[in-house]
Amino acid sequence: MMRIILSVFLLFVAPWAHAQTPPSTADVAGYRGLHLAAHEGDADAIRRLSASGADVDARDRAGRTPAHVAAFASNEAALRALAEAGADVNALENRAYDVLTIAAVADDPDLVSLAMELGNRPDRITSVYDGTALIAAAHLGHHEAVRRLIAGGAPLDHVNNLGWTALMEAVVLGDGGQDHVATVRVLVEAGADTEIPDRDGVTPLQHAEARGYDEIAAIIRAALGR
Incomplete structure (x- = not known):
């Protein structure tokens, strides 16, 4: 009985870690400024934009900051540049992921x-x-x-x-x-x-x-x- 209950439960629960939603092709096509620089891993652009007053914690339609976008793209240099510019690396996007x-x-x-x-x-x-x-x-x-x-x-x-x-x-x-x-x-x-x-x-x-x-x-x- 425990196996049956567990199997049914896992059907609904197991995908939870995959509930993260990386930027879609449409999201990326609409990115400008820091979000685009984060996605492309352009640390120099991040430094330039942040120095000119761009909001390092701006949100896209899914609540992703440039730091989230950099993380989804595994762009370490971009993430470091954002953090050095004062970005909140503890921020949660709309699905509550950091x-x-x-x-x-x-x-x-x-x-x-x-x-x-x-x-x-x-x-x-x-x-x-x-x-x-x-x-x-x-x-x-x-x-x-x-x-x-x-x-x-x-x-x-x-x-x-x-x-x-x-x-x-x-x-x-x-x-x-x-x-x-x-x-x-x-x-x-x-x-x-x-x-x-x-x-x-x-x-x-x-x-x-x-x-x-x-x-x-x-x-x-x-x-x-x-």
Whole structure:
């Protein structure tokens, strides 16, 4: 019964990390000024425009600032130039994502590190699920991003409004493959609480065992001393 309920639930929930909406072709065609420079990675234009008074936190129709656009395009030099010009790297766009969570979902560890270096807080609550960049990365099995977020001080045991931690998401929304195994290992070795259950009282270990994720279950059992 638990498998059936979980399968139905995941049908609606699993796509959440992909709910981010990068600029469309139409959006880009309409960009001017800092948004266009951010998309194209033109750091010199960003410096010139910001020096002339352009609003570094201007929003497009989806609430994306130039910093969000730079993150979606993985343009590190543009993001750095925007931050140096005073852009708010912690800003949330209309879907409540910040630069750091965009980088985590894109599996761009270098951008993850840069965002934190520029002041994007790893404890920022993002998405309609009140999660964090760490939860988003763990869900997708982006273990190097997870490692860097933890090193940057991301809260290991934040519980989102689904009642799940990063560890729980790595198990429940993961596929049990090597990327999620590595993600669970990073989280557990960093000290993530392996006993925080979901709202039904089911622990990460119980979920792993029920889904036949033997390697993940073994990692959690070892942490529990079993």
